[in-house]
Amino acid sequence: MTQQGVRWSADQVLALAPDAASRKAGSKLGAAGPWSETGSSGEGTMWGLCKGSGSKPYRTVVDVADVSGPAYRCSCPSRKFPCKHALGLLLLWAGDDSAVPRSDAPDWAEEWIAGRRERAGKKGTDDSSDAASAGGTGDPEAARRRAERRAERITAGATELEQRLADLLRDGLAGAEQAGYALWEETAARMVDAQAPGLAARARELGALPASGPGWPVRLLEECALLHLLDQGWLRRERLPEALAATVRSRVGLPASADGPPVRDRWLVLAQYDTADTRLTTRRVWLYGTDSGRTALLLSYGAAGRAPELALPVGLTLDAELSAYPGAGGQRAALGRQFAPPAPTETRPPGVPTSRAVARYGEALGEDPWLESVPVTLGRVVPVPDGDSWQLADADEDSALPLSPASRNRPGLWRLVALAGGRPVTVFGECGHRGFTPLTAWPGGPGPAVTLC
Template identity: 80%
Template sequence: MTQQGVRWTADQVLALAPDATSRKAGSKLGAAGPWSETGCSEEGTVWGLCKGSGSKPYQTIIDIADASGPAYKCSCPSRKFPCKHALGLLLLWSGDDGAVPPGQAPDWAEQWIAGRRERAAEKRTSGTAASPAAADPEAARRRAERRAERITAGATELEQRLTDLLRGGLAAAEQAGYGLWEETAARMVDAQAPGLAARVRELGAVPGSGPGWPVRLLEECALLHLLDQGWLRRDRLPEPLAATVRSRIGLPAAADGPPVRDRWLVLAQYDTADTRLTTRRIWLYGVESDRTALLLSYGVAGRAPELALPVGLALEAEVSAYPGAGQVRAALGERFAPPAPAAVRPRGVTTAEAAARYGEALRADPWLDSVPVTLERVIPTPDGDSWQLADADEDAALPLTPAARSRAGLWRLVALSGGAPVKVFGECGHQGFTPLTAWARDEGTAVPLC
């Protein structure tokens, strides 16, 4: 696989899995037993037949080298991308033990890859063609004004409900139950303010959540009040902060920052899901720009998001920032080469510097939950019933978040460290630090922890 340099590691393959179930099922298929007629090409295609429950084996093919990212095709009925067969075939290929030898692709694989290349060429051609006439700008302006009026009415109503809550006392929130918050959230949905609705729903889980819940509820109410006031007084705010308020309210925005071309190291990838939507977060680090960027992609109705990038590889691409004060979210633009191994690592800081970085970021975005940070030399250490990342060279530490303590990735981090310092990338916020990727030493490969 000359375009890939070296084959991916098993960790990089499994990082593509849409969920834990697929990761486990794909691992079982990463052996030669169920596979036949496997092969790979120098152009970056891997194929094979996998024996399944039916009479015919599943035809599985992966296009690794396309600059638009890995693509998968399998004749199985799974709706997940990649499916367990694609993951198993990639694991078999990553073993580099001759189980997936170089060769000529069969007809069914050639047809798919040729069609994919043709569609990509058509897309590039259509992208350079003259675009159709833009929508009526006056109609768009009227729609935006009507939505702003609805949001303003919803924010005003929410302010009154927060006032009533504080006037009646926080104890009433526990007695009222979750129904009060869900009804309020529904009103914010009607007002076309999904950001407000999401924050209201989070409030419903705070009462009765354990010791100290009134303090946490008051803090969250204060942040919600601040966001309300930010919207109602948005015309008085500096434009970057006003853009942040619009984003937190839930108004869509385009990535209007200038494209930054760089070699982007894939630092981490993980999914969060609710009953309606799966959100995938991919963290990138620009080798030349020394900049960290966040890509968001979504999947609905139980489907995994389509965008998937292997952790620890780097891709040459353009990235454009979204508007807003201190925002790290970006959009992935044109990609010039497929993901390939890279020896570069992001620069690290101490735990004290990481905490200070989060504090500075809050000045630009008071509703920020966390910031991306790489800790240079830390050791995972027990702290009573909890865990922390202690500086190897300073008397300082960061506690791990409750979510991090409940993940299996914590034990991978402990095993990787073995009591020695490691470099860790993750998210640092008011609840502590969530490790996402670690390196045992400068020349070591990235180990996903999520």
């Protein structure tokens, strides 16, 4: 990644920050002023002393050359990962060759670097040993009985949920507004008891719709229909094609393993963003295989208030293997063996017209009716105002895509407008029934990727 002077951009560094406060604080430390005794191995490892509030400077060392991903060590008391000092050192390295010159690592940095290399080698040996001995440690019969018991509980939960949906429609949707959120929260709790977390999540969404503003009865009816379809899919799963049955199992909440054959490619990082609730932070990373042409989704999780460990800044490529999870969509994958550290690149994904993006979403719904959106790269589109909203107008066709309501109030919208300047750009995002959510853009001419989320 760092051979021949190739370095990360500031945007790629700041994408590692766990929150906005860390990005702001790290940016202030991205100058030479507070740093001393900085150095680099020239192979993606760097170190330095950063002046803090105490009498002793903080010792900071960063390794972005390991195939398992960036790693950080700092003597500061911060519990954030990476801390502002690690971000500042990375920004210093990314912005100025002379600010982090090649040199021999001091003892305190060399000890940590050597320890990481040793642990990485040992992990590779342990993984090989585990793979060789896999298959003989479990009890298949016990696992089968557990799966059967869980399926029975889910079936009972789906049957009960069907009855509650029938009661709602028989009594009229107005009753949902009067009953409030408590009715569906209790229903969700029943689905949790039935070990069907996917059904529980959709039941909770029903409870929030009556308070979602004008037009809520239509939205409630639509979601009831999708939930009914999922219930019926589970109750009749033996009659479904295997790919669709796997999708139903996943939507209900049954765990699955990434058992697809490993696909090695140079995977371009298209987008990375987090969503959070009171219990969990979910990170989504979209990748594009430059050789296979496949788009894949990596999911990782962290406890509430903490960023997941996996961090792949936009604009890097990763020489690695991915294995797909079962299901009709085939987009979610697990990151497997990595053959080299992530490296900056000027590669872009090919774009499609807006009309093709809509058609692609329609085709995907035929395989997964509960799909909210599909990943797609739009080629040569121009952001233009559309009344109180915005749309992406196709420069080569008489068609356009409206932006989703969630994207209209994000700073990324104005970043996209400024990048385009009225000229066509390439935009990657998620296209769904609510519109298009832009996540990353590339200028019409040469230039790096610009994150919009």
